[in-house]
Every structure is written in C-alpha cells, then in structure tokens.
Amino acid sequence: MNKATFQLLAQYNLWATQGLVKHLKKMPDDDFHQDVGLFFKTISGTLNHLLLGEHYLWYPRFKEEVSPRIALDHTIHTEKYVLLNELEQKSQNWIDFVATIPESMLNGNLTYQRASGQTLTLPYAATLLHVFNHGTHHRGQVTAAMTVLGYACPELDLVYMLAEKNQA
Template sequence: MTDLALDHVRRMARYNRWANNRLYDACAMLSPEDYFAPRPSFFGSIHATLNHILVGDSIWLGRFTGSVPAHLTRLDMILHEDLATLRAAREAKDAEIIAFTDGLDSAALSGSFTYRNMRGDEFTDPLFPPLTHFFNHQTHHRGQVHGLLSHAGVEPPELDLIYFLRESGQS
C-alpha cells in the first residue's frame, strides 16, 4: 500500500474526530427533550443514532485489532444514557482510532485480517476496503444526525471533509 493510502486513513481518523466534535457541540445546544425526542429515523432519535455510531466504531475497530468487546451484541445498543458520558466515550474512541491508524504501516494496510460478524460467520478480508467502509459508515450516520438537528431547530454544523482540510491545513 502506498504512503498516499496511509496518509488517507490517518487523515480520515482525524477528520472523524473533528466532525464528531462539531456534531456533539451542536447536540449540546439541544434541550434534553429535543435531544432524546423520538424522530423519524432508522435508530429513532439523535441519542440512539450517536450510540449506534459508537457501537459500530467499537465493533469495527475491535475487528481490526482482534479484540471486539464481548458486550456488543446489537447494533442498536444504548451504551451511554446521557450526552455527557456518550461524548466522553466518543472522544476516547476517536483517540483509539487515531492511535490505530497512526500505528499502521504499508504492510499492515496491504494485509488481511480475519473476523467474525455478529452472526458468527468468519471472514478474511484485505484491511484497506473495510477500513474505508469504517470511515464511510461514520459519515453516513453523522449525516443522519445532521438532518435530525435541522428538524430539532439547531443549525447543523459544516461537516464536509473539505472544511476539515481547509481548517486543519491538511490536503
């Protein structure tokens, strides 16, 4: 794998942290009633969607590292009951993601890994495409929360990668 691919996954890890910080800042502007309110979305609320992103990230990062937390048994789990503890867990997970991508080298990124899905089926895949999926999954669900924020009366933040690149000076 090229240095460009390594640079890309490291940039995406930092973009993920940046976008999450902006999204959580916007969510903190909501009243608890609006934050937890049932909404027409796949996971049913802003809080549940943010929990899902953390669940998905924890599962995939665990697959990449060979240590999926055993307590993660459903994609709709509520890991944290309030925004403050969810945000703290999110920040910790983002730090883990950055540490993981910073620890990769070309050989690891070009290599394969073996994991089990939630049904117990075993797969061996090259690392790079699922790692790309990992970042795409985060962006997909952040976009859902972004839309839910606009319906809740809070101006959604700019989350596009280009804004991160300009703000951070990365290219």
C-alpha cells in the same frame, strides 16, 4: 489506498465528531431522545449505534483482533453528556491506531466474526475505509435530524477541516 489517506480519515473522523458533539451539547435532552424517524429512531440511538459500531465492534476487531458479540442496536449510554464525551474521546483512538499500522498491512485482509458468529475475511483497507464512511453516514443522519428539529448544524465536510487546518 495508502497509510496517509487513513491518517487523514482518522483526523477527519475526530474533527467531525468534535464539531457535532459541540452542537449537540446545546440541545435539550428531550430533543436528543425524541423519535425523529431515523433508522435508530433518535439522535441518541443513532449516536449509540455509532459509538458501538466504531469503538466497541470495529476498533477491537482491528486493534485487538477480537470480535465482540453485541447487537447493533444495543444502548451503551442513555445520559447525553456521557454518550457525547465517550464518542469524542474514543475517536482519538483511531488516530493513534492508524499511526501504528504498517503500510503493508493495508494490502492484506481482516478476518473477524460477526455478531451472528459468521466468520468473514475482507480486504483490510476497504474495511477500514468502511469504518470512517460509516461514521460520516451516521453523522449526516444526525445533522439532518438536527435541521428538522430547528437546530443549527456544523459544517462537517472534509474540505472545511482542510481549510481550517490550512488557516492555522
């Protein structure tokens, strides 16, 4: 994996988050907070987990080399628009961060502490890949829940972003 791959993944992460947020802003609060059987129960719970994981746990681990101790089900925001806006705004941080990573760092390791206090050392590139894969996983859960609730979903496959950028 090279730096260009991670730059593409960071761009995709922002693009997919923006597309999802655009659709979710139209959803009534009751449906946004309804238990639809997801691991984190609701769309809001799943997005809180995504915000927490991507931006409150992993970003500080990579950018600041600190390991915050926050439970994975901690609620950051209960108000829909605040949650959606922060999720969208913070996604830009990954683009900025990946631009600063020396290519050589991708061949190294990342050492951090889990919330339990356990120290882990993992391959840097594969762990960064996990961050973007994790976002894709949870956006997929949210779009499945939207479909069950009867809402239209954005096309979030990477090829749609590539086609859109190719047409621009």
